Amino acid sequence: MRAKASVAFASSKQKSVPTSDADGDGGISLQEFQAAHERIFNAMDGNKDSKLTLEEMQAFIHGTR
Template structure:
């Protein structure tokens, strides 16, 4: 997926992503924080809210063109 690999190469982007995942702000990311972040990402990608992510939904999310579903 274009864009995802670049997060690891950008120290600023990495710090932003890490900070967003570290919801309690204490430094390390717990398993619960990690799961919660990925849950939010899944829900954001699932544009039609059917509990599944299609390739089109993922591409739209990565391009920033996700549309709200029903």
């Protein structure tokens, strides 16, 4: 089963705020941004060796793993 890792957006009347806004302040801090990207990296790393290969990235993008 492929883990889903994406940054979804919550709609509001004034603007869209990424749901990776963990503290709800309406913006994305560096720490929140890095945490979101770490989740994506971990979802892409199929063999969990802390390195991404081209094959792992392609499999993730195409949903084949």
